[in-house]
Amino acid sequence: MSLSVLVTGASGFVGRALVGRLSSDARRLQVRAASRRGEVYDALVQGFRAPDLGANADWHAALRGVQAVFHCAARVHVMNEQSADPLAEFRRVNVEGTLQLARQAVEAGVRRFIFVSSIKVNGEQTLPGKAFCADDESQACDPYGISKREAEEGLLALAAETGLEVVIVRPPLIYGPGVKANFLRMLSWLNKEVPLPFGAIDNRRSLVALDNLVDLLVLCLSHPAAPGQRFLVSDGEDLSTTELLRRLGLALGRPARLLPVPQGLIKVAALLAGRADLGQRICGSLQVNIDKTRNLLDWAPPVSVDQALAKTAVHYMENPRP
Incomplete structure (x- = not known):
C-alpha cells in the first residue's frame, strides 16, 4: 500500500523540488501538491489550490486520506514590507496558519508533520568556532525568525497533546x-x-544545496528517530x-x-x-x-x-x- 503525502508551498523553491523528488517514487508514494496557484501536474501528482494561510484556512479536502505532510509554505523575508505590523502578519501566516493546518491534519488522521523552519530561529550570526546546534536556546530577533520559533513551539505542544509526529528542519541559506x-x-x-x-x-x-535539503526532508518522512526532533542541515562545508x-x-x-x-x-x-x-x-x-x-x-x-x-x-x- 502506498503512502499519501501532502506538500504545501508546492510552487515555491523548496516545494517544487520536493514534489519532483517525491513523485519519482510513484510505487511507494501518492503525492498531493498544494499551491496558491493551484497548478496542474502530471498523473503522478494531484494538485490542490491552497487556501490563504491563516487561522481560518480550510485544508480538509487536501488532507483527506493523507498520512504525512511536508509544510513548506510560509511568509518569508519581504524586501519592501507594506504591513504596518510585520510581526503580526508573520504570526498570522507562519504561526496561526501552520497550527491550523496541523490541527486539521490531526483530525484527518495524519501521522507525521514535517515542518520546514529556518536557521533564523537560532539567530542571525555566530562567533568564530561557535556554530549553532539544533537544541540551542533560540536567539530569534526578526519577525520571520520569531514567527518560525513560535510555530515550532506550537507544533511540539500539539504533538505532546495528540501524538502527531512532528519533525522540524531548520535550513540556512538554500541555493x-x-x-x-x-x-x-x-x-x-x-x-x-x-x-x-x-x-x-x-x-x-x-x-545548503537544494538537493541536500530535499534529501534530508525525504529521509524524515520515514526515519523512526525523526519525530519530536529539531534538525539543522547544511552541505557540511x-x-x-x-x-x-x-x-x-x-x-x-x-x-x-x-x-x-x-x-x-x-x-x-x-x-x-x-x-x-x-x-x-x-x-x-x-x-x-x-x-x-x-x-x-x-x-x-x-x-x-x-x-x-x-x-x-x-x-x-x-x-x-x-
Whole structure:
C-alpha cells in the first residue's frame, strides 16, 4: 500500500523540488501538491489550490486520506514590507496558519508533520568556532525568525497533546537551480565579470544545496528517530564569502574579479547606506553544526558544494534573467 503525502508551498523553491523528488517514487508514494496557484501536474501528482494561510484556512479536502505532510509554505523575508505590523502578519501566516493546518491534519488522521523552519530561529550570526546546534536556546530577533520559533513551539505542544509526529528542519541559506534574491545577484555579477569588493572577507557561512535539503526532508518522512526532533542541515562545508564567490565564478567559467577591500570598510558602507543587515550577511559568520542530524539519522549530504554550484551555474546560464 502506498503512502499519501501532502506538500504545501508546492510552487515555491523548496516545494517544487520536493514534489519532483517525491513523485519519482510513484510505487511507494501518492503525492498531493498544494499551491496558491493551484497548478496542474502530471498523473503522478494531484494538485490542490491552497487556501490563504491563516487561522481560518480550510485544508480538509487536501488532507483527506493523507498520512504525512511536508509544510513548506510560509511568509518569508519581504524586501519592501507594506504591513504596518510585520510581526503580526508573520504570526498570522507562519504561526496561526501552520497550527491550523496541523490541527486539521490531526483530525484527518495524519501521522507525521514535517515542518520546514529556518536557521533564523537560532539567530542571525555566530562567533568564530561557535556554530549553532539544533537544541540551542533560540536567539530569534526578526519577525520571520520569531514567527518560525513560535510555530515550532506550537507544533511540539500539539504533538505532546495528540501524538502527531512532528519533525522540524531548520535550513540556512538554500541555493540551487532557480535560486533568487542575493544568490541570483551574485550569479549575475560574476557572469558579467563585475569587480566586487569582497576579496578579503574572512568569515564562515553554512549553506545548503537544494538537493541536500530535499534529501534530508525525504529521509524524515520515514526515519523512526525523526519525530519530536529539531534538525539543522547544511552541505557540511562552510565557506567564506570570498571563497564562495571564487568557486561560484569557476562554476560559471567566469573567474571572480574580487578586490581586497577591508571588511570594516564594507560594514561602514553598508551602514551608511542603511543596509547594516546586508553588511552583516556579507561579512559576518553563520555556521551550523549538523552532528545531530548525521548521528541520529545516519545522514550525510549526498551532493558536494562544487557539484551543487555547478548545477546552479548551468541552470543560470541556460535560463538567463535580466
